[in-house]
Amino acid sequence: MAKGYWLVKSEPSVYPWAQFVTEKKTLWDGVRSFEARNNLRAMKKGDLVLFYHSNEGKEIVGLASVSAEATPETTSDEGDWSAVELAAKKALARPVSLAQIKSDPRLKDMKLVTHSRLSVMPVTAREFKIILELGK
Numbered sequence: 001m002a003k004g005y006w007l008v009k010s011e012p013s014v015y016p017w018a019q020f021v022t023e024k025k026t027l028w029d030g031v032r033s034f035e036a037r038n039n040l041r042a043m044k045k046g047d048l049v050l051f052y053h054s055n056e057g058k059e060i061v062g063l064a065s066v067s068a069e070a071t072p073e074t075t076s077d078e079g080d081w082s083a084v085e086l087a088a089k090k091a092l093a094r095p096v097s098l099a100q101i102k103s104d105p106r107l108k109d110m111k112l113v114t115h116s117r118l119s120v121m122p123v124t125a126r127e128f129k130i131i132l133e134l135g136k
Helices: 017-023 034-042 098-103 125-134
Strands: 005-010 025-028 048-053 059-072 082-097 120-122
Touching: 005 059, 005 125, 017 025, 017 048, 017 059, 017 082, 034 082, 034 120, 048 082, 048 125, 082 098, 082 125
Parallel strands: 005 048
Antiparallel strands: 005 120, 025 082, 048 059, 059 082
């Protein structure tokens, strides 16, 4: 079965990559967009996830995996929200900036470029491979 590929965003001032690495695993909750929530629900254990620093930095800094599939989120009393558990895998040798991504014609259709406000998004296998190459 083919793996899924995803990208999640976090502001470094809220939840930085370094904290994620220290904690090793985290519950990815607090998502309040129906499209992003549906993406969380589509994640499967073992899928690979790019970790993106939004607002400050604007770059993909690390690689994670889905360690537990979507469960109902407990941080909100209102709405039908979900959370997944993510496990930190490794930092990219070189962060891949949003400017790099936008300037690479192979990535022009990446959701990070076309749906920039979405906090949890699918990534194609080809896009994922290109990002890993750029991050070497």
